[in-house]
Amino acid sequence: MKTKLCVLACVALIAWGLKRHYADAPVDGLSWILAPTARLVGAISGTPFTAVPREGYFSAERLFLIEKSCAGVNFMIAAFAMVAFALLGRVRSVRAGAVVLGVSLLASYLAAVMVNTVRIVIAMWLTAHPVTLSSLTAADIHRLEGITVYFGGLVLLYELVRRADRVSVRHLALPLTCYYAITLAVPFLNGSAQAGDVFLTHALVVLLVPLVLIGGVCAILQIAQRVKAAVQLTTTVTGVVAAPSSPPSGRGMRNRWPSGDTA
Secondary structure, eight states, rough: OHHHHHHHHHHHHHHHHHHHHHSSOOOGGGHHHHHHHHHHHHHTTTTTEEEEETEEEEEEETTEEEEEGGGGHHHHHHHHHHHHTTTGGGGGHHHHHHHHHHHHHHHHHHHHHHHHHHHHHHHHHHHHHHHOOOBBHHHHHHHHHHHHHHHHHHHHHHHHHHHTOOOOOOOOOHHHHHHHHIIHHHHHTGGGGGGGGHHHHHHHHHHHHHHHHOOOOOEEEEHHHHHHHHHHHHHHHHHHHHHHOOOHHHHHHHHSSOOGGGO
16 A cells, blocks of 8 residues: 555655646757657658757648647656556556556656657648638637547546556546546646636636546447347348258158058
8 A cells, every 4th residue: 555655645745746747848858759740741741841040840831830739748747647557556566666667657658659649630731721611710720629539548447547557447547637637637726717717618628528428429329239139130030041951851741641450
């Protein structure tokens, strides 16, 4: 129990350190995560990005800048805490706790680079192909895209960890809690609520979109299970109907017809 508490304390300390580093570091100090993200985005989109001091990574072809706010450090923090909590049951010694921390940190870093790459590639496509909706601005669409990709990335990472750890029970409350903590609780504690209606609107969207996504996925899974069950039932019934009946046995023929000795 003491070892697990020490691991949780280390998780909190590392998460706080990452948050402070992200808040205080200039954009050049985030090259450890921005550089691989920019290279991966460039490889997928076919657009080269060049490092610009104190600015970020810029594509002259697309006029698109990957700046500090695109680093994905907040996602990495949420992913790190989520993976560490998911693997907490494996902590039975100091060595196991160190392994859990190392695996959680590595998994969260790789996930942050890949998920953030997907988000930026989609953002680039939306910039080149603006979606015109009367009720939503470009900023609203960008926010919805970010919430969907980031929360979806957390859920996908959780599923991978759950399967790798061979845990049959699925608790979506864990990725949901970690996402809410980094997107709502931390900004609220930092004083973002002073923005008034702006923060309230943002918080409401952040609060509802993941719930809608979970509800939609659950509904799709339920429909898929019912369709699968219906197909299996139809296949079984069809197989029973199409099966040929067995011919009568020879003994049955002798019992049915009288022998010639009675004449």
